[in-house]
Amino acid sequence: MKQEIMTIISQQQLAPRIFQMTLTGDLVNEMEKPGQFIHIKVPRVDMLLRRPISINQIDKEAKTCTIIYRTEGDGTKVFAELTTGDTLDVMGPLGNGFDVECLTAGQKAYVIGGGIGIPPMYELSKQLKQRGIEVVHFLGYASKEVAYFQDEFIALGDTRFATDDGSFGVEGNVGNLLLDAVQKEQPDAVYACGANGMLKMIAQVFSDNPNVFLSLEQRMACGMGACYACVCHVPDDETGTKSVKVCDEGPIFRASEVVL
Ligand code: FAD
Ligand code: FES
Structure with missing residues (x-):
């Protein structure tokens, strides 16, 4: 740093x-x-x-x-x-960044972004593709008017869109796209960034997959692990005292590592 x-x-x-x-x-x-x-x-x-x-x-x-x-x-x-x-x-x-090394060439990754969670997924997808991994993008926006970067993702691989108001792609959130996709295939890894509700849904849909990586968002102050402004709770913590810092231990966690 x-x-x-x-x-x-x-x-x-x-x-x-x-x-x-x-x-x-x-x-x-x-x-x-x-x-x-x-x-x-x-x-x-x-x-x-x-x-x-x-x-x-x-x-x-x-x-x-x-x-x-x-x-x-x-x-x-x-x-x-x-x-x-x-x-x-x-x-x-x-921050730690997404783990791209858990996959090998020829495997498939689902890359999921919602709203202003979409930007980091572009560099991720680029790097996965460079490693020979097949990427499928699922991108959700509020409406066509606020959609951006569609062509850039299409240039990297299969890209499916959803909008809340149905003005572009499938109507509803990316969950609708995912439920349809997982009936036909299962990805080797899932990467996501977006609203907490979307991340929760993804953790549920892919609960059997150990390679589900979620980028969390918390308000931050120092950004480097010193002030504890950005903590997030961990599962199976009966005392409620254990936590992880999103800024330096995250912002990316396996879905099994955090309480959303
Ligand atoms: P205000 O509401 O005036 O901000 C007041 C304070 O709250 C500031 O200290 C601000 O940093 C903090 N704050 C407000 N909203 C957020 C938020 N959602 N997350 C964290 N802190 C917040 N936004 C993007 O548009 N594009 C990105 O690529 C992006 N990446 C992010 C990555 C991480 C790891 C995190 C934690 C947040 C990211 N955000 C991103 C959210 C962005 O940080 C906030 O929208 C921004 O800080 C708001 O600042 P503001 O002064 O305009 O808003
Ligand atoms: Fe200070 Fe995370 S923002 S510890």
């Missing part, structure tokens, strides 16, 4: 409230695993806490990394106002 002032080389809006930003700096040399995140200082003196954002793409040759974020509160709104040439104070890469 390092800290660096990175330079924005591009920023564009992909959909309402959804932005893609590409940054350059030496920090990219440290980025290896999909599912890791960077912790970005908001360039405003009254905002002390950094904002955690997943790495969407790593390009070591170009020395760039890309993030995709949705404006929520003041911090992400400040990010959206930045332009090419502006700089950001970035710490990273943080």
Whole structure:
């Protein structure tokens, strides 16, 4: 993990409230695993806490990394106002990242993303594909209007879409797509990032599969394991005192390791 002032080389809006930003700096040399995140200082003196954002793409040759974020509160709104040439104070890469080594060439992975949980699944899918693993994407959005990155995923493999309002793909959440798929085949591993309800459903649908990797989201402060702001409970803990820290022990856990 390092800290660096990175330079924005591009920023564009992909959909309402959804932005893609590409940054350059030496920090990219440290980025290896999909599912890791960077912790970005908001360039405003009254905002002390950094904002955690997943790495969407790593390009070591170009020395760039890309993030995709949705404006929520003041911090992400400040990010959206930045332009090419502006700089950001970035710490990273943080977190454990997805385990891609549990699979071998020829095996099949289900890659599942919901809403603003979709960005890290792109670098994951790219790396799985490079390892000869067959990827099937299941992507869920609120509506067609806020959908993004569809073509990029299609270029990597079989991609199925769901929207809450049915304006694009199957109507409903990705659960509908998954229930249909698992009647025909079982994947060797499942990777997911999205809302807690979606992760719970995935843990249930694939309860017999030991390779179900879920990316959790918790509010964070330090982002590096020191403050315990981001804890999540573990199963079979009768005292309720055991927990894991999402920032440094996660954000990716096997479904069997955490209480969702
Ligand atoms: P505010 O609501 O004003 O934020 C107030 C405080 O709460 C800040 O400290 C903020 O960091 C924290 N906070 C608010 N919402 C969240 C949240 N959902 N998760 C964690 N902290 C939160 N969002 C994206 O759009 N794209 C991503 O790729 C992405 N990756 C993430 C990866 C991880 C590991 C985590 C934990 C969160 C990720 N998020 C991502 C969520 C993102 O961090 C929040 O949307 C963002 O911090 C909101 O900041 P804000 O100032 O706009 O909102
Ligand atoms: Fe401080 Fe996780 S955010 S320990």
